Amino acid sequence: MTRFLLGRLLGLAAVLFLTSIVVFGAVHLAPGDPVTFLLHGRPATPETVAALRAEHHLDDPLAVQYGKWLGGVLTGDLGRSAQYHQDVTALLGSRLPGTALLVGYAALLVAALGVGAGILAALRPGLLDRAVLIGTGVATATPSFVTAIVLVSFFSVQLGWFPGPGGGAADGLGARLHQLTLPALALALTFAGLLARVTRSAMLDELGREHVEVARARGVAARTVVRRHVLRNALGPVVTVGGTMLAGLLISTSIVETAFDVPGLGSLLVQSVTAQDFAVVQAVTLLSVAAFVLVNLAVDLLAPLIDPRLSPGEGSS
Amino acid sequence: MRMPGFIVFVCTAALAASLTACSGATRPQTGAGGGAGFDVTPTSPAAKGELDSFTWSLYAEPYTLDYALAYDYPPNTVLANVCEQLLRVTPDLRIEPGLAVKWTRPDPRTLVYTLRPGVKFHDGTTMTADDVVASLTRQTDPATGSPWGSAFKNVDSVEKTGPLEVTIRLGKADVLFHELLAASPGTVVSAASLARQGKDYGTPKGSLNCTGPFSLEKWAQGDSITLRRNPAYWDKKLVPKSASVKFTFVEDPAARSNAFLSGAADGGYMVPATSLGHLRSSGKGSLLFGPNTAAANLAVLDFHGPLGNLKVRKALSMALDRKNIVKAAAGGVGVPAKAPAARGAWALAPEKTATLFDTLPEPAYDVEGAKKLVQEAGATGRTITLATSSLAPEISVVANAVQAAGRQIGLDVRLKPVSPDAYSGIFVDPAAREGLDLVVTNGYDNTPDPLEFYQYLRTGDFGNYGKWSDAAFDVAFDRANSEPDPGKRAELTAKLQEIALRELPVIPVYEAPYSVFLGKRVTGAPTGIAQLYYPWAATIGAAQS
Numbered sequence: 037m038t039r040f041l042l043g044r045l046l047g048l049a050a051v052l053f054l055t056s057i058v059v060f061g062a063v064h065l066a067p068g069d070p071v072t073f074l075l076h077g078r079p080a081t082p083e084t085v086a087a088l089r090a091e092h093h094l095d096d097p098l099a100v101q102y103g104k105w106l107g108g109v110l111t112g113d114l115g116r117s118a119q120y121h122q123d124v125t126a127l128l129g130s131r132l133p134g135t136a137l138l139v140g141y142a143a144l145l146v147a148a149l150g151v152g153a154g155i156l157a158a159l160r161p162g163l164l165d166r167a168v169l170i171g172t173g174v175a176t177a178t179p180s181f182v183t184a185i186v187l188v189s190f191f192s193v194q195l196g197w198f199p200g201p202g203g204g205a206a207d208g209l210g211a212r213l214h215q216l217t218l219p220a221l222a223l224a225l226t227f228a229g230l231l232a233r234v235t236r237s238a239m240l241d242e243l244g245r246e247h248v249e250v251a252r253a254r255g256v257a258a259r260t261v262v263r264r265h266v267l268r269n270a271l272g273p274v275v276t277v278g279g280t281m282l283a284g285l286l287i288s289t290s291i292v293e294t295a296f297d298v299p300g301l302g303s304l305l306v307q308s309v310t311a312q313d314f315a316v317v318q319a320v321t322l323l324s325v326a327a328f329v330l331v332n333l334a335v336d337l338l339a340p341l342i343d344p345r346l347s348p349g350e351g352s353s
Numbered sequence: 354m355r356m357p358g359f360i361v362f363v364c365t366a367a368l369a370a371s372l373t374a375c376s377g378a379t380r381p382q383t384g385a386g387g388g389a390g391f392d393v394t395p396t397s398p399a400a401k402g403e404l405d406s407f408t409w410s411l412y413a414e415p416y417t418l419d420y421a422l423a424y425d426y427p428p429n430t431v432l433a434n435v436c437e438q439l440l441r442v443t444p445d446l447r448i449e450p451g452l453a454v455k456w457t458r459p460d461p462r463t464l465v466y467t468l469r470p471g472v473k474f475h476d477g478t479t480m481t482a483d484d485v486v487a488s489l490t491r492q493t494d495p496a497t498g499s500p501w502g503s504a505f506k507n508v509d510s511v512e513k514t515g516p517l518e519v520t521i522r523l524g525k526a527d528v529l530f531h532e533l534l535a536a537s538p539g540t541v542v543s544a545a546s547l548a549r550q551g552k553d554y555g556t557p558k559g560s561l562n563c564t565g566p567f568s569l570e571k572w573a574q575g576d577s578i579t580l581r582r583n584p585a586y587w588d589k590k591l592v593p594k595s596a597s598v599k600f601t602f603v604e605d606p607a608a609r610s611n612a613f614l615s616g617a618a619d620g621g622y623m624v625p626a627t628s629l630g631h632l633r634s635s636g637k638g639s640l641l642f643g644p645n646t647a648a649a650n651l652a653v654l655d656f657h658g659p660l661g662n663l664k665v666r667k668a669l670s671m672a673l674d675r676k677n678i679v680k681a682a683a684g685g686v687g688v689p690a691k692a693p694a695a696r697g698a699w700a701l702a703p704e705k706t707a708t709l710f711d712t713l714p715e716p717a718y719d720v721e722g723a724k725k726l727v728q729e730a731g732a733t734g735r736t737i738t739l740a741t742s743s744l745a746p747e748i749s750v751v752a753n754a755v756q757a758a759g760r761q762i763g764l765d766v767r768l769k770p771v772s773p774d775a776y777s778g779i780f781v782d783p784a785a786r787e788g789l790d791l792v793v794t795n796g797y798d799n800t801p802d803p804l805e806f807y808q809y810l811r812t813g814d815f816g817n818y819g820k821w822s823d824a825a826f827d828v829a830f831d832r833a834n835s836e837p838d839p840g841k842r843a844e845l846t847a848k849l850q851e852i853a854l855r856e857l858p859v860i861p862v863y864e865a866p867y868s869v870f871l872g873k874r875v876t877g878a879p880t881g882i883a884q885l886y887y888p889w890a891a892t893i894g895a896a897q898s
Contacts, residue, residue: 066772071781072780072782075781078780080502081495081502083502084498084499084500087495087496091498120416120417120557121419121552122553122556122557122558126558126574130574130576131574134575188611188615192611199615200615201608201609201611201617205573205577294605295605295607296608297601297603297608297612299575303604304575307604310773311774312774
């Protein structure tokens with residue numbers, strides 16, 4: 037177990053290192069010049085341009101620039117955002133809570149809606165099952181930015197139940213959650229649809245198994261059968277898929293954050309790529325990759341707890 | 354390591370680039386209102402009462418609140434209420450005293466400013482000549498990285514010549530420099546705060562210490578900026594009617610329009626052109642249009658290619674269907690441009706605008722004539738490359754119209770799509786202009802003086818992207834820029850306009866008015882581009898008493 041963990045953490049370090057090189061290369065090979073962004077397209081004197089290039093080390097060879105950045109990171113200094121003139125650490129600190137709250141809320145919705153609808157569909161064949169299938173089909177096929185527009189025009193503009201984008205972050209957790217309900221829904225629906233289908237087919241698989249038939253024939257209460265024999269065994273694939281979805285939420289969040297104007301890492305990443313704000317792009321990318329890898333690791337560690345037949349590292353599929 | 358198969362859509366946020374601001378250009382006041390279904394007025398109905406606070410939507414977060422770096426709508430919209438300049442631009446685009454009560458010009462190369470006594474910074478300290486000297490000279494230091502550095506190109510020295518007197522010596526007469534003291538270059542901040550904060554000045558970490566009607570209370574990076582009423586403000590005419598203002602940033606045009614409709618934001622300037630119709634008919638507030646100094650033009654980048662021939666430039670101009678461009682690019686709110694500097698840019702001497710601008714002919718639309726000109730020039734079939742970008746919707750609208758015009762007259766117009774950042778680069782980096790013949794520009798003037806626009810056509814100016822050069826133009830510019838009387842200067846500037854229209858280094862396309870949306874709760878906002886340098890939030894209050 038310890039060896040397994042150690043190996044995975046070493047793997048994480050390697051992945052982060054490679055990612056940082058790839059992202060660094062991509063940002064620097066992209067056409068354009070960070071200085072033009074710093075000047076916002078205003079004509080500037082050659083002296084000003086030279087001073088800006090010097091300040092952001094843009095004249096150093098790429099390897100030297102990367103080395104400087106890496107040295108900084110190893111000492112806990114993520115560099116300075118060229119676009120906002122402030123430390124990247126401070127920027128991330130101000131944006132992380134927004135994304136964490138949004139993704140956490142969306143993950144809860146995915147779990148509740150997805151697993152709930154999936155179980156219902158599996159246990160109630162017929163009309164309800166068909167309705168869930170159609171509903172999840174629509175939910176999975178609709179891109180989150182379309183969902184966002186529909187939700188806002190209906191619930192904010194028409195009905196006024198939820199605040200629309202553009203009001204700034206509300207004060208207090210309750211108000212903030214109320215404000216994040218629509219964005220979290222827009223983010224969650226696609227994934228909830230997928231998870232519902234996975235849950236439904238896993239449940240149906242288990243329902244058709246021999247030991248379930250036997251338990252039923254012996255007259256065990258239906259509720260106990262579902263809870264002890266069906267749900268428990270169906271949970272494996274659901275958790276595995278749910279884990280990858282959490283990682284997917286982290287990636288899709290930029291679209292929803294932009295549509296709902298949520299101050300988070302996603303919208304920051306979009307702006308920073310456009311501005312070639314290298315230090316910020318690096319930091320946000322690495323953070324996402326790390327979160328992604330750690331979520332996967334958590335899923336792998338959970339798998340044996342759910343299904344004792346598995347050892348860590350081989351999730352059920 | 355499992356990899357999920359999710360596809361990521363990358364959406365680019367529309368960033369305003371300098372000379373290509375997002376949406377909105379302009380048309381100033383005509384005696385008979387605006388024209389096709391819109392009126393242009395400098396202010397909205399006056400406020401009837403006080404407010405605790407209102408929320409104002411910006412289309413992007415300010416990248417800085419450092420006056421020396423602020424040269425775009427979002428930062429200047431916030432700063433206009435917090436920091437003040439030596440002079441001030443009024444809502445009807447006049448220049449009036451600001452932190453300087455008076456100024457004299459003992460000789461063409463000397464400017465003397467007398468400061469307003471007893472003005473307090475937000476921390477309670479009193480403004481002196483030392484603060485003015487520190488604030489101005491900081492912009493001339495290359496290490497500051499100020500885009501305003503070129504405004505100071507003729508400045509030899511800025512000196513304190515009395516406790517409340519500052520003398521500026523120039524290498525050559527430069528009336529524009531004096532006028533720009535009503536914009537960012539003339540901003541006065543506390544010298545002590547500058548020294549204390551260093552690199553953090555104007556960032557979310559730092560604070561601002563200025564003299565305006567509002568002080569900066571909080572900048573929650575990525576979320577909002579909050580201003581608080583300054584009880585000690587010197588100008589009793591502009592005591593804020595609202596105790597606080599909260600700015601929010603909504604980049605997505607659809608989301609921004611929804612912010613107005615849902616009441617999440619009480620108002621905002623630079624309404625996306627795509628939402629104009631929707632917001633006008635929504636009944637959720639009023640959409641108003643104000644004077645603007647901006648205009649959408651086509652700047653020629655290469656005078657060695659087919660556009661080096663004046664006949665080809667004329668032909669392209671004659672083939673542009675400007676009326677339809679206005680419909681598509683500005684939601685129908687705008688007019689074809691008669692000259693490269695907008696009518697709104699002539700506000701300084703309004704009595705002259707009628708004779709110097711209004712008498713200009715409407716731009717000709719004559720496809721057959723244009724075709725003949727191209728044939729005469731022997732340019733039929735030649736290729737013209739035009740940059741296009743998703744930076745602002747009107748860029749691609751104008752680019753497509755140019756392509757269509759070219760097709761009708763025998764020019765092969767090719768569109769070269771570039772990223773928003775690379776598009777801004779065209780205006781900064783000569784290397785980025787390689788291989789391009791034309792670019793769509795949409796710049797605004799900071800002063801109500803058309804001379805500010807025409808300076809960019811001087812030989813060797815940083816803003817002269819195509820390296821156009823005309824000796825008569827340069828001489829006329831210097832004459833205009835040494836004429837302190839606005840009326841006479843307007844006459845001299847008309848010469849520049851005449852040369853520019855004859856030679857077409859820049860092809861005028863259209864001008865649209867400035868726009869502001871006001872929700873039902875609030876009123877009292879100035880409507881025009883003067884809001885960039887006038888404390889516009891001070892006059893906003895309750896719509897109902």
